[in-house]
Amino acid sequence: MKLAYWMYAGPAHIGTLRVASSFRNVHAIMHAPLGDDYFNVMRSMLERERDFTPVTTSIVDRHVLARGSQEKVVENIHRKDKEECPDLIILTPTCTSSILQEDLQNFVERASLTSKSDVLLADVNHYRVNELQAADRTLEQIIRFYTNKEKNSLNIKPTKTEKPSANIIGIFTLGFHNQHDCREIIRLLNDLGITVNEVIPEGGLVTNIKNLSKAWFNIIPYREIGIMSAKFLEKEFKMPFVSITPMGLVDTALCIQNIENILNNYQSNQKYNFKSYIENQTKFVSQAAWFSRSIDCQNLTGKKAIVFGDTTHAACMTKILSREMGIRVSCAGTYCKHDADWFREQVEGFCDEILITDDHTIVSDMIARIEPSAIFGTQMERHIGKRLDIPCGVISAPVHIQNFPLSYRPFLGYEGTNQIADLVYNSFTLGMEDHLLEIFGGHDTKEVITKSLSTDSGLTWSIEGLTELNKIPGFVRGKIKRNTEKYARDNSINTITIEVMYAAKEAVNT
């Protein structure tokens, strides 16, 4: 057992449901007790979905415990088959139902004999994988199922499209800015003269999975979901894939170069060269390169930041901050423990330390210890930042409704670099304001608020000391207070006077 208050990645069935409800005309039936269907609430609220979420529950209750759920599950599958006529019905176990050890595969086989829809059992272990791993697995399972089905029925050799084309694999419902990213990738491919063959799963049809092999290659924009599918397609159809996330100028360029290599590997007369495109976009279309160079951005030099999130976003953000903006990343971390090695390899050399954990209290302690000028993290880090008075830019799931913006906010591609530059810049206290606050002693004259994280036992502040403390700008006051108190405690000083404050400042500087 584990004492837990909060988790970064959800349970496995959420991943499966995200895959299922991203496709068009696919219905998921959860094998779960009453109340486990809050996925529908999340989707309806966060994504502001206009349509009913295609997820229903075959409810496990006392009756089912006593008699088994075979009839009920089969009946529910048949019912959905008739009501909605989906292409595919996915039966999804939950943590609870998986310990019942019923032969769900058998139910699925029975139901599929008489239903028009295809029926699949999501093949994930609820106690070993999380939401992201389950989504990756389920997507591969569906693609494999339809590929095999096609192979058995027709057995034709795949033909490639005439012009270069790509599949985008890994765009999901409830994904962090996924819709915007998808539009941006399509735009990027259009610029390169590459058509989009299929986007899977968001908005795609399972009946179109047979067309996947017509594309020249696959793009996997996110590390967490899609790699398994890409590897399967590579094995099955020798389809190459690009798994470099085009986030930030350097990686976007790298991604495009990879695409160039893939296209040039195909036997064709045309040779592709995207060098001038990259150059033009980097220097003149995207504003990010110029922004980093502009004098305004100088003020960010050497400021400390902390990055935490899923592997894709945390790794890319770390590289952008340190490589493209000259900000010092004191710590980069991820909650994707299952992919820790990849993450380490990515951020090695771009940050001072690496943190792999899914315990938010460890992240919180780390932030309190390092006291960065800004945090780039998830919704959780935003709240930690609020408590510690440190600004936070949200860069990764899990997120709340405000991170499903209506306006165009990609993180990927060249427009993404602009968005990220804005996010980073606005997260730090603005440069000039920073200076003015320091010169004029700040504009807030509120009493010093003691924070819970500061241990102030047995220390008293002299009146002069307090007045001096109040002159310090609000956003660094907490830090100075903590440092001074630490110094006082280390030197067994009970009353903090102005002299002690200056001594503490000197001690920190040396």
Next chain:
Amino acid sequence: MSKKILTFECETGNYHTFCPISCVAWLYQKIEDSFFLVIGTKTCGYFLQNALGVMIFAEPRYAMAELEESDISAQLNDYKELKRLCLQIKQDRNPSVIVWIGTCTTEIIKMDLEGMAPRLENEINIPIVVARANGLDYAFTQGEDTVLAAMVHRCPGKKVSSKLELPLVLFGSLPATVANQLILELKNQNIVVSGWLPSQRYLDLPKLYDGIYVCGVNPFLSRTATTLMRRRKCKLISAPFPIGPDGTRAWIEKICKVFKIIPKNLEERENKIWESLKDYLDLIKGKSVFFMGDNLLEISLARFLIRCGMVVYEIGIPYLDKRFQSGELELLEQHCALMKVPIPRIVEKPDNYNQIQRIRQLQPDLAITGMAHANPLEARGINTKWSVEFTFAQIHGFSNAKDILELITRPLRRNKNLQDLQWTKLIKSR
């Protein structure tokens, strides 16, 4: 063609509601010195974290004891594991009581929480109350019912001296201000409330003894009522619930009747409240409502809305204890006759899919529904009100009737502002 008698239907039970473990959200705030430990899986944890949104960041006094594979396969000793976690909680928070919330998983693997609790209680010296608030047996607000029923056993026992005046204990968790309002209403009738279950602090649980009167304030507390009657020999005052001015008056009258007191000024008080609601009433008069059903407050709310002049098409409800809600059902019937409207159809364990077909057909002016269906229905031009808000808003007593109507009329008022734009149906027709 109005139906005369209440009829009850029962559908498939394929409906959306919250898991009963959500009761920790309001109970940990109500019982200030408690700590709620939910013994379940990631699924439970994810639900709490998403359903309770912002509260999770306020260092709540609840946590998950997250079961891992080794717990499920019994490689680890449940007792030792729980002891370890409870000691940690004791050290970090030092609560007066730890409430274990059993979930579906503990049910299925047959973890003997009730057996372990007394042993561990002795060992670590903190009371441990066990409530099985799981989705196999219960829906949403019934979670509170299981917790309160378990707390009944912890209420201090007998101290009978004078048999002349038997005190009154109310049960059902309400915000302190609302509870005080109800206590005052009764005080105006010379009735003293001697205790409330749950109390603000665990250490102040009310005294219960043979023959004491108890009365519920919420319609989902049938187990608690049964436990009070059977295990503590309390006398249950069965009344409609104090929701809406009509309900509040009926509730007070019934209590007065039991204590043989002739109520004073009640009618005037009720009429005054109705008068103050006039603006809202004008807005909803003759409008129709459809309750999809998810929190067991439905009968009381429907009864109030009918008295407000609305027409109720259907009352969906997860579970209906006809005995515990008898006063409420009676009043519903009376109101329908009084207002000359057909008696609504009452559907227990509804089927959301069928209900949506019926909503399409009936086109009600307002559907009261869970969040899973609210946005899709709005996109189809149906006004909706999110039902969970009624569990968190203050809706009890005379003075809070306005809050109910504020909630009910919000979608109507909002959409009135937008109606000139003709953007009602926002889905593409297929």
